[in-house]
Amino acid sequence: MSLFKELGLSGAMLSNLQQLGFHTPTAIQSLALPDTLAGRDVIAMAQTGSGKTAAFGIPLVERLKPRLFAPQGLVLCPTRELADQVTRSLRELARAQANIKVLTLCGGVPIGPQIGSLSHGAHLIAGTPGRIDDHLRKGTLNLDHCSTVVLDEADRMLDMGFQEVVESILEHLPARHQTLLFSATWPAGIRTLSKRFQKEPVDIRAEAEEAGPDIEEHFYEIQPGQELAALKGLLSRYQPESCIVFCGTRKQCDEIAESLNEEGFAALALHGDLEQRDRDSVLVRFANRSCPVLVATDVAARGLDIRALELVINAEPARDPEVHTHRVGRTGRAGEKGRAVTLCTPARAHKINRLEQARAMKAEWGDTASLLAEQLRPAAPAFRTLCIAGGRKDKVRAGDILGALTGDAGIPGTAVGKIDLADHQAFVAVSTEYADKALAQLAHGKIKGRRMPVRWA
Ligand code: AMP
Numbered sequence: 001m002s003l004f005k006e007l008g009l010s011g012a013m014l015s016n017l018q019q020l021g022f023h024t025p026t027a028i029q030s031l032a033l034p035d036t037l038a039g040r041d042v043i044a045m046a047q048t049g050s051g052k053t054a055a056f057g058i059p060l061v062e063r064l065k066p067r068l069f070a071p072q073g074l075v076l077c078p079t080r081e082l083a084d085q086v087t088r089s090l091r092e093l094a095r096a097q098a099n100i101k102v103l104t105l106c107g108g109v110p111i112g113p114q115i116g117s118l119s120h121g122a123h124l125i126a127g128t129p130g131r132i133d134d135h136l137r138k139g140t141l142n143l144d145h146c147s148t149v150v151l152d153e154a155d156r157m158l159d160m161g162f163q164e165v166v167e168s169i170l171e172h173l174p175a176r177h178q179t180l181l182f183s184a185t186w187p188a189g190i191r192t193l194s195k196r197f198q199k200e201p202v203d204i205r206a207e208a209e210e211a212g213p214d215i216e217e218h219f220y221e222i223q224p225g226q227e228l229a230a231l232k233g234l235l236s237r238y239q240p241e242s243c244i245v246f247c248g249t250r251k252q253c254d255e256i257a258e259s260l261n262e263e264g265f266a267a268l269a270l271h272g273d274l275e276q277r278d279r280d281s282v283l284v285r286f287a288n289r290s291c292p293v294l295v296a297t298d299v300a301a302r303g304l305d306i307r308a309l310e311l312v313i314n315a316e317p318a319r320d321p322e323v324h325t326h327r328v329g330r331t332g333r334a335g336e337k338g339r340a341v342t343l344c345t346p347a348r349a350h351k352i353n354r355l356e357q358a359r360a361m362k363a364e365w366g367d368t369a370s371l372l373a374e375q376l377r378p379a380a381p382a383f384r385t386l387c388i389a390g391g392r393k394d395k396v397r398a399g400d401i402l403g404a405l406t407g408d409a410g411i412p413g414t415a416v417g418k419i420d421l422a423d424h425q426a427f428v429a430v431s432t433e434y435a436d437k438a439l440a441q442l443a444h445g446k447i448k449g450r451r452m453p454v455r456w457a
Pocket of ligand 1: 021022023024025026029047048049050051052053054
């Protein structure tokens, strides 16, 4: 294992990494940084949670010319959540240097403000292919000075049908540039993309990834119609604070979430048909522990950056082994033990056979009868989320909200959980015990001297 010090990083970067708590490089960072820093093309197999963002983020920041107000690095991401996450990480990595602008360019929001931000100059850009392509076509984004392009979760971008758009974006880069490709899996499409757009790429696989994270995995055979009972059994048995239940369809998502709620198991559905606003609210409430169960489709769950999932449940086996691996890989991250459970009806047993072959493993089947006989104990969420009609653009800061709650109201600081700021609204998690008091306080009091409508999210 190498050290950050041995990589020839600037003093400012080294002390910033220290402050961020990055004391030693992760496996992917040790393997990739010497090449990414040297400007070589790299194709790396890496999952979310491996530290891959810094593996490309550190060289992006180290090589920036701060006085050149033109995009010098571009990160393409499959989803808005991932692009937001990458932007946050790049800002953290760049904070030792003054005046570095990192911009997110994603669809689903008006393009006008993005054009405004671009005209003020940005150094680094993270975004989704569709919107980046829109800007290139409109001429509002110019990549003439972009010396590095990163394809993050490249396999997901291909899955989502972004191949053509990605290729057309890559055509806009100057002749001499570095292409970094990060992907959790390496299907044929990734190889083709690499052959076409990379020059003598260095192949990198982090050993830790190959060893696989520490995940305890079980399979249960159920009969059609027993799925809900089995889910309730699992939730009662393991009492997870955070669990994702994967479903095949939007309809199944809604039905399962609704039935779980009816039986007292708090659950939220996440699928592609949600409006962006609702999607944000669902993600915030799941991440801030106001709801322990997220029922999601694969597409909707892509790029979600939610750590410390204790449990992943497949309500039915995934379409193919790769999707299964991707789902299950969401638990057991960052050295923590994870648990994954797959429910399977006899009609779908062949999918488990395929999985066993693809992964050269033997499925361990659990005892369904005991699962169905489990005493039902729905876990009460630790927090409830309040939504305040004022956000970042209204100059509201997390400290203002915390102050309004803990000041006169006498709510202890420890009862206030995560505070998420959006442009024009804010979400605050309050421990259930104090939630009503918090609502009353915010409804009658002021934040920054102003009255702001507040409601349950
Ligand atoms: P990523 O895979 O890039 O999403 O990173 C996963 C998490 O690990 C992020 O929260 C990073 O801030 C954190 N991280 C990345 N590199 C390091 C490191 N060298 N030491 C400690 N934490 C890290």
